[in-house]
Amino acid sequence: MGAAHLLLVDDEPGIREMYGRLLSRAGHRVSVAANGLQALEVLRNDLADVMITDIRMPGMDGLELVRKARAVDPRLKVIIITAHANVDSAIEAVTLGAFGYIRKPFSKQQLADALDRALTVRAAEQVSCEAEPDLPCDFTGIVGQSEPLERVFRMVRRVAATDATILLTGESGTGKELFARAIHASSQRSAGRFVSINCGALPEALLESELFGHIRGSFTGAVRDKEGLLVYANGGTFFMDEIGDMAPSTQVKLLRVLEEREAVPVGGTKPQKVDVRVLVATNMDLDDRVKQGRFRADLFYRINVIPIHIPALRERREDIPILVAHLIQKHVRSSGLPMKTFSPEAMEKLLAYAWPGNVRELENLVQRCLMLSDGPIIGPSEIPLGGHGGGGTPAPATFSSSDTAEDLTLEELEKRHILRVLEHTGWHRKRTATILGIDPSTLYRKLERFGITAEE
Numbered sequence: 001m002g003a004a005h006l007l008l009v010d011d012e013p014g015i016r017e018m019y020g021r022l023l024s025r026a027g028h029r030v031s032v033a034a035n036g037l038q039a040l041e042v043l044r045n046d047l048a049d050v051m052i053t054d055i056r057m058p059g060m061d062g063l064e065l066v067r068k069a070r071a072v073d074p075r076l077k078v079i080i081i082t083a084h085a086n087v088d089s090a091i092e093a094v095t096l097g098a099f100g101y102i103r104k105p106f107s108k109q110q111l112a113d114a115l116d117r118a119l120t121v122r123a124a125e126q127v128s129c130e131a132e133p134d135l136p137c138d139f140t141g142i143v144g145q146s147e148p149l150e151r152v153f154r155m156v157r158r159v160a161a162t163d164a165t166i167l168l169t170g171e172s173g174t175g176k177e178l179f180a181r182a183i184h185a186s187s188q189r190s191a192g193r194f195v196s197i198n199c200g201a202l203p204e205a206l207l208e209s210e211l212f213g214h215i216r217g218s219f220t221g222a223v224r225d226k227e228g229l230l231v232y233a234n235g236g237t238f239f240m241d242e243i244g245d246m247a248p249s250t251q252v253k254l255l256r257v258l259e260e261r262e263a264v265p266v267g268g269t270k271p272q273k274v275d276v277r278v279l280v281a282t283n284m285d286l287d288d289r290v291k292q293g294r295f296r297a298d299l300f301y302r303i304n305v306i307p308i309h310i311p312a313l314r315e316r317r318e319d320i321p322i323l324v325a326h327l328i329q330k331h332v333r334s335s336g337l338p339m340k341t342f343s344p345e346a347m348e349k350l351l352a353y354a355w356p357g358n359v360r361e362l363e364n365l366v367q368r369c370l371m372l373s374d375g376p377i378i379g380p381s382e383i384p385l386g387g388h389g390g391g392g393t394p395a396p397a398t399f400s401s402s403d404t405a406e407d408l409t410l411e412e413l414e415k416r417h418i419l420r421v422l423e424h425t426g427w428h429r430k431r432t433a434t435i436l437g438i439d440p441s442t443l444y445r446k447l448e449r450f451g452i453t454a455e456e
Contacts, residue, residue, distance in 0.1 A: 003027045004119055005046070009039045009053035009065065010081075019052070022108060023115075036060030036068070043072045050099075050118045052111075055082040066098050077118035081106070100145060101322065114145070117153055120186050142178050143326045144319035148311040152179065159306050160186035165258065167303050168281040170310030172438040173360030176281040177241060179310060184237040189277050192236025195229050200245035200441050208250055209266055212257075218267020230263050230274050238276040243303070244284035244295060245445065251296045258302045278303070283442070313355040313362060320350055323359065327366040337370045346380045353385050356417050357437020364437055415450045418443075422452070 006028050010016050016032045023030045031048065033039035035057055042048070051069055055062035066078050083104035100114040142149075159166060160183045168176040177196060184194045197210060205219070213228030230238055240246075246254070257263050258278065262271035280303045289295040313320070324342060332339050342350065355361055365383065373382040418436070425431045433443040446452075 003029065004049040004122075005029045005031070006115075007031045007033065007039060007042055007048040007051040007053075009033045009036070009051065009057070009062070011035060011054065011057045015054070019111070022111075026112070036062075036065040039065055040068055040072065043069055043076070047073050048076060049122050050077045050079060050115060052079045052081060052115075055080055075122070077122050079111075079114050079118060081111075102145065113150060113153060116157060117142075120157075120182065142175060142182060143323050144316060145322070146311075146316035146318045148316045149319060152308060152310060155306075155308050156183055156186070159183070159308075161188060162306075163188070163277050165278045165280070165303050165305045167286075167305070167307045168279065168310060169286075169307060170281075170283065171312050171356075171358055172283050172442050173358030174310040174312060175359055176310055177239065179308070180237070180239040180279045180281065183279060184239075184277075187237065187277060189236050193233050194237050194239065195233035195276075196239040196241065197229060198241045200242035200445070201439075204247040204250060207246070208253065211250070212253060212263045212265050213268075213272070214266035215268040218265075222267070225265075228263055228265060228272075230257060230276060231272050233276045234273070235275060236277070237279060239279045239281070241281045242283070242442075243280040244282040244286055244289055246295075248294075248296065251299050255296065255299045255302060258299075313358045317351055320362070321347060323362060324350065324366060327363050328370065331367050331370055335367075335370075338376070340370055340373060340376050340378055342369075342378045342383075343380065346378050346383055349380045349383055349385060354417070356414065357435075361435075361437030364434070414446075415452065418446060418450070419452065 006023055008016055008020055008023065008030055009032075010019075011034055013034075016034070020030045020032050031042050031046065033042055037060060039051065039053065043051075053062045053065055057065075060068075062080060062082070066080070069078065070076055077099040079100040079102065080098050081102055081104060099118050102110055102114055142153075156179065166180075166183065168179055170176055180196070181194060184190060197207075199207060202210060209222075209226065209228075211228050211230055213226050213231060214222050216222055216225050253263075257274055260271070261274050263274050264271050286295055286300050286304070290297045290300050313323075324347070328340065331337055350362075357364070365385075368384070369378050369382060373379075418432070421432050421435050422429075425435065429443060429447075430440050433440040436443065438446075
């Protein structure tokens with residue numbers, strides 16, 4: 001990212017001097033403050049892009065500073081640094097609006113990574129406000145600081161500025177579109193449009209019309225010419241989710257777009273120029289689908305220029321407390337729900353769960369608990385993860401000593417969990433999809449792939 005105005009707050013002069021010099025050498029303009037009062041004075045006179053602050057300071061502590069600083073500038077990104085890290089303070093910091101949370105001692109690279117993410121989101125918010133002035137600027141960003149997520153952040157920073165095609169893989173609910181938007185916001189095409197389409201949500205004919213456009217009279221109902229989304233996105237980024245569901249005939253046409261940079265509308269003969277950066281995503285194993293003859297090998301090689309795998313939530317459990325705090329803040333702010341927190345025992349229950357629906361499932365649960373739980377503290381009995389409490393999410397499958405989780409593939413674990421949820425809902429597929437935190441169309445494809453029928 002480019003140069004920014006940073007505010008460094010710490011009561012230790014040596015810390016201010018060391019990190020102030022480090023950040024200045026990186027090209028940033030750095031202001032320093034020895035306490036919260038000085039920091040607020042700086043912000044009132046000269047708004048900063050990012051504030052980096054300790055928690056434990058005499059007088060006003062870092063958490064109170066976060067609250068008051070964001071009252072001065074709601075767009076301010078705050079990174080908390082402390083040697084006294086625990087789950088409770090992490091939750092409180094993020095609930096108050098902190099963007100990141102890193103423990104002392106930390107490396108220069110850890111600080112640089114956290115700062116880069118904060119500045120990326122800050123820049124993306126600015127782009128969003130400028131590109132769509134009539135809409136509220138509400139870029140929530142990607143929450144987490146675990147090592148699996150850090151690896152993705154590092155890869156995104158390396159490739160965002162290029163124009164290369166990127167294949168985002170990962171389970172449903174992991175946030176692939178959020179990463180696609182982050183890539184767009186950090187790219188040289190950020191001033192252009194970000195256009196997305198779900199390839200699994202549309203029938204073949206309608207998908208082709210949406211992608212490539214059509215000519216008037218080319219089919220029943222085509223009463224006028226229609227510009228395709230690929231052309232509409234010229235100068236920007238085009239994101240195709242669930243590309244593994246695309247029909248073979250549509251795959252051929254998409255391949256031409258990637259090779260020739262032109263699209264022919266349905267029913268037309270004259271190609272139209274396409275100038276977009278293409279990002280695609282799937283929750284399937286495309287390599288396996290190529291072997292099965294269900295996905296074109298030449299298209300796979302075209303879209304698999306830079307693969308980025310988004311980790312499942314169970315692979316980054318340390319992010320759950322921060323995610324929960326962020327989601328509480330999000331729904332309290334957007335829906336006017338009363339502020340609540342999860343008890344330590346409830347948090348342990350969340351940390352122990354497998355989360356087959358990933359972040360989407362976690363968000364559904366947090367919102368449900370905010371609406372239905374009694375009192376300001378959400379206890380473990382109020383978290384519907386065990387198949388009780390009005391159709392909540394069943395717990396992960398249990399195994400006998402002769403059939404342990406270690407003996408099963410991830411695919412078999414997923415199949416068994418889906419079966420348990422189906423049995424719990426009486427094979428109500430729409431309700432099952434809601435509990436799993438996935439789209440009904442995704443559930444139907446999984447049932448077909450696993451060969452699951454009601455007879456089982």
